[in-house]
Amino acid sequence: MSIEQLREILINIHPFVSVIHLREKQKTAKELFEVVQLLMYANIPLSKIMINDRIDVALVTRAVGVQLAFHSLGASVVKDHFPQLRIGCSIHSFEEGKKAILDGADYVLFGHIFDSKSKPGTPPRGLEELKRVTTLDIPVIAIGGITPENTRKVLDAGAKGIAVMSGVLDTRDPLTAVKAYANALKIGGGKSEKVL
Amino acid sequence: MSIEQLREILINIHPFVSVIHLREKQKTAKELFEVVQLLMYANIPLSKIMINDRIDVALVTRAVGVQLAFHSLGASVVKDHFPQLRIGCSIHSFEEGKKAILDGADYVLFGHIFDSKSKPGTPPRGLEELKRVTTLDIPVIAIGGITPENTRKVLDAGAKGIAVMSGVLDTRDPLTAVKAYANALKIGGGKSEKVL
Numbered sequence: 572m573s574i575e576q577l578r579e580i581l582i583n584i585h586p587f588v589s590v591i592h593l594r595e596k597q598k599t600a601k602e603l604f605e606v607v608q609l610l611m612y613a614n615i616p617l618s619k620i621m622i623n624d625r626i627d628v629a630l631v632t633r634a635v636g637v638q639l640a641f642h643s644l645g646a647s648v649v650k651d652h653f654p655q656l657r658i659g660c661s662i663h664s665f666e667e668g669k670k671a672i673l674d675g676a677d678y679v680l681f682g683h684i685f686d687s688k689s690k691p692g693t694p695p696r697g698l699e700e701l702k703r704v705t706t707l708d709i710p711v712i713a714i715g716g717i718t719p720e721n722t723r724k725v726l727d728a729g730a731k732g733i734a735v736m737s738g739v740l741d742t743r744d745p746l747t748a749v750k751a752y753a754n755a756l757k758i759g760g761g762k763s764e765k766v767l
Numbered sequence: 768m769s770i771e772q773l774r775e776i777l778i779n780i781h782p783f784v785s786v787i788h789l790r791e792k793q794k795t796a797k798e799l800f801e802v803v804q805l806l807m808y809a810n811i812p813l814s815k816i817m818i819n820d821r822i823d824v825a826l827v828t829r830a831v832g833v834q835l836a837f838h839s840l841g842a843s844v845v846k847d848h849f850p851q852l853r854i855g856c857s858i859h860s861f862e863e864g865k866k867a868i869l870d871g872a873d874y875v876l877f878g879h880i881f882d883s884k885s886k887p888g889t890p891p892r893g894l895e896e897l898k899r900v901t902t903l904d905i906p907v908i909a910i911g912g913i914t915p916e917n918t919r920k921v922l923d924a925g926a927k928g929i930a931v932m933s934g935v936l937d938t939r940d941p942l943t944a945v946k947a948y949a950n951a952l953k954i955g956g957g958k959s960e961k962v963l
Contacts, residue, residue: 599838599839600820600822600838600839600840601837601838601839601840601841602838604840604841604844624796625823626796626823626826627821627822627823627826627840627845628840630822630823630848631840631844631845631847631848641797642795642796642797642798643795643796643797644796644797644800644823644824644827645797645800648800648827649823649827651827652826652827
């Protein structure tokens, strides 16, 4: 998918999602910066844009925050230096969730919950583990294999929201897909994030 | 080479170099952060440490500055947001040098000057192009295939200093190598940088 195609999709769907995640994988700092600028010029609010891993790109674009993975700078270091950034930690276990809380993360992204195209060969964490993680004192956003059909189960397990990649972008009609998720969330009382 | 080996070499050689460049290639933000901390605990001054591409790592470690390549955030954006950082731009032509000046770079790294193991298959820029680039109103550090023997020619072409990778790290005795460069620079009146 080209940046232009992505831009068109995001212009259409952003009113139905609360957060758009931009991931650094295979993208240079320069490219990420250009994508954020493109979205900004398309009137997609910076308050909805989270940048994965590249704190520097988030700072110069004034994106709302950063999503940190295991290979990223630590959440506590980032929080100390840049308290203006919202910080999400990508976690894969209850223990990592406890550490994220100590480090000062604002929320955690936990997954993958179900089998997912993005994570072939790795067993999903499942709803039981999600239930355990959501007992932690931090908002949990669930990711991985989430469909409009299973969204309710994810919210019932305690997730505060869901994050979706292929479930929106790999469909013929991303707007219809995102509306189906938004609808499932409305019924379930959660919020949606969009990971790119 | 392990991080521990690198640390030992740097402890030995840093008194003879004015700058140590840490490059992000194949290193995550977390790893780069850990390397800088290791060097700091070994009493290598942060005022000698430049970080390639990752402005965020430079900011949180308080390294002296960043080396920006074509794929990095633009020098002008970085200068605007983080005036405390020293900014070097990696350039490969006179035109890129002019742009680096407009963008507010503090110096440029130009190369590669001679045939270099790090750049197989790409023709070197040569001393004539170096002479042209050094007419620009910005300090030029030369890189690529520089040996203690040809250092004098590089300085005579107008370079303010040299940057060396394999010429030090790929030798049996990095300390002896770095002293040979330091000696060549002393005779030639330049300063040395060490790129890792």
